[in-house]
Amino acid sequence: MSGNRIADLTRRSLLRGAAALTGATLLPRQVMANPDFRLIPKPAKVALIGKPHPETAVWAYNELVPGPPIRVQQGDRLKVPVENQLAEETTVHFHGIRLPNAMDGVPHLTQTPIAPGGEFVYEFTVPDAGTYWYHPHQRSAEQVGRGLCGALIVEEREPIRVDRDVAWLLQDWRLQPDAQIRNDFGNMHDMAHNGRVGNTVTINGNVRDTFAVRSGERIRLRLINGANARVFGLSFAGHRPRVIALDGQPVEPHEPSDGRVVLAPGMRMDLILDMAANLGERFQVVDNFYRGLTYRLIDLVYADTPYRDHIPDTPIALAPNTMPEPDLNGAQRHEVTFNGGMMGQMMMQGRGMAGMNMRDMMHSGKIWFINGVAMLGHVMDPMLTLTQGHSYVLAMVNETAWWHPMHLHGHAFRVISRNGAPIRYREWQDTVLMAPRETVEIAFVADNPGDWMFHCHILEHQESGMMGVIRVT
Numbered sequence: 002m003s004g005n006r007i008a009d010l011t012r013r014s015l016l017r018g019a020a021a022l023t024g025a026t027l028l029p030r031q032v033m034a035n036p037d038f039r040l041i042p043k044p045a046k047v048a049l050i051g052k053p054h055p056e057t058a059v060w061a062y063n064e065l066v067p068g069p070p071i072r073v074q075q076g077d078r079l080k081v082p083v084e085n086q087l088a089e090e091t092t093v094h095f096h097g098i099r100l101p102n103a104m105d106g107v108p109h110l111t112q113t114p115i116a117p118g119g120e121f122v123y124e125f126t127v128p129d130a131g132t133y134w135y136h137p138h139q140r141s142a143e144q145v146g147r148g149l150c151g152a153l154i155v156e157e158r159e160p161i162r163v164d165r166d167v168a169w170l171l172q173d174w175r176l177q178p179d180a181q182i183r184n185d186f187g188n189m190h191d192m193a194h195n196g197r198v199g200n201t202v203t204i205n206g207n208v209r210d211t212f213a214v215r216s217g218e219r220i221r222l223r224l225i226n227g228a229n230a231r232v233f234g235l236s237f238a239g240h241r242p243r244v245i246a247l248d249g250q251p252v253e254p255h256e257p258s259d260g261r262v263v264l265a266p267g268m269r270m271d272l273i274l275d276m277a278a279n280l281g282e283r284f285q286v287v288d289n290f291y292r293g294l295t296y297r298l299i300d301l302v303y304a305d306t307p308y309r310d311h312i313p314d315t316p317i318a319l320a321p322n323t324m325p326e327p328d329l330n331g332a333q334r335h336e337v338t339f340n341g342g343m344m345g346q347m348m349m350q351g352r353g354m355a356g357m358n359m360r361d362m363m364h365s366g367k368i369w370f371i372n373g374v375a376m377l378g379h380v381m382d383p384m385l386t387l388t389q390g391h392s393y394v395l396a397m398v399n400e401t402a403w404w405h406p407m408h409l410h411g412h413a414f415r416v417i418s419r420n421g422a423p424i425r426y427r428e429w430q431d432t433v434l435m436a437p438r439e440t441v442e443i444a445f446v447a448d449n450p451g452d453w454m455f456h457c458h459i460l461e462h463q464e465s466g467m468m469g470v471i472r473v474t
């Protein structure tokens with residue numbers, strides 16, 4: 002465990018070398034007008050940390066970490082040929098997009114995985130504006146953990162006015178002192194605890210020291226958590242970010258509770274950051290989600306000249322997307338219970354685990370259970386079969402001692418209560434973070450036919466059982 006801690010990797014000294022990258026934090030625009038655009042996953046070398054550290058051997062789309070950002074407009078048709086130059090099968094999942102099932106990128110369930118040397122063309126219309134991302138769904142813990150993922154941004158037809166639209170794709174790496182990825186994917190400890198929490202966080206593929214801003218600017222900051230397991234809890238010193246969208250879906254603009262932005266793997270958050278401090282000032286963005294693992298992510302550094310003298314008071318609320326509203330009175334209710342994982346030295350007891358001891362568990366690779374079933378691989382009888390067009394409430398009961406960001410494919414759902422208390426903004430999300438022993442209710446209309454994955458986005462939990470199929474028919 003000790004090797005996994007940020008503090009152990011002399012992050013300070015690693016950071017010095019990256020100072021030169023200041024200001025490069027804006028994702029370049031890659032509009033899909035380019036007819037030759039394709040994604041090519043393959044091994045590559047990239048400078049994650051910067052000099053004097055060597056480059057890191059990764060798996061990357063088009064040799065870029067993160068992969069090329071895809072930007073389209075709401076309602077556009079997106080066509081992405083994928084040419085697999087890895088030595089193993091892969092797929093691409095467009096996380097959060099409500100697309101047809103056959104384009105969902107789940108191996109064996111929705112498509113034959115793309116063989117090494119093979120190709121698959123993803124093509125679909127993007128119904129909703131917002132911040133999304135793409136990543137493999139084949140052996141995701143290792144394929145994502147080695148670098149495969151990218152931003153997918155769907156612009157509003159009538160965007161709000163901001164001075165800069167910036168995306169930060171956050172990734173978390175477990176690096177050795179030689180800057181190479183530690184090859185301990187799929188180990189029992191990660192799977193039965195927090196997942197593969199690493200020791201090096203990158204923003205758009207680099208360890209960064211500063212983000213240059215100017216007094217008077219309004220920035221739309223799109224955060225994407227592409228980490229295997231790390232949950233971020235970000236505080237922006239001296240600033241009051243307002244949330245305008247969660248998982249791509251607009252929400253009434255508001256400051257997060259305690260001012261802290263909590264973002265679990267798979268989740269996205271759009272913030273409005275008004276840069277109202279003085280010329281030349283510097284503020285830390287700190288991640289303090291895990292007790293004892295607090296670190297400074299980056300500094301906001303004000304230029305010596307202002308952008309303008311005050312921030313214009315233009316509206317920041319986004320136009321809603323097109324989700325059908327669930328009918329809470331007529332909704333059918335299902336309870337979904339989560340068990341498993343370690344608690345101190347003990348395996349958690351619960352449904353599905355009767356008669357299993359730890360050794361059985363480790364041998365079978367079954368560590369996490371949904372309604373008593375640990376799903377390994379992507380094909381299984383559905384845990385729920387829902388009728389197309391009907392409304393459902395899922396009461397998710399986390400009986401484990403761990404955090405779990407639960408992701409549903411093909412839909413967005415409203416989060417309506419936590420531990421029985423109604424949620425103020427009833428956010429639309431596709432990935433909802435459950436605290437240890439928390440009960441979370443979500444509601445949605447099952448309007449998209451097909452077999453959809455429902456899984457924890459801590460990829461080590463997913464791989465060791467915390468996954469199920471929800472069928473809409």
Ligand code: C2O
Nearest residue numbers: 094096267408454
């Ligand atoms: Cu982002 Cu099933 O995944």
Ligand code: CU
Nearest residue numbers: 405457459462
């Ligand atoms: Cu989990």
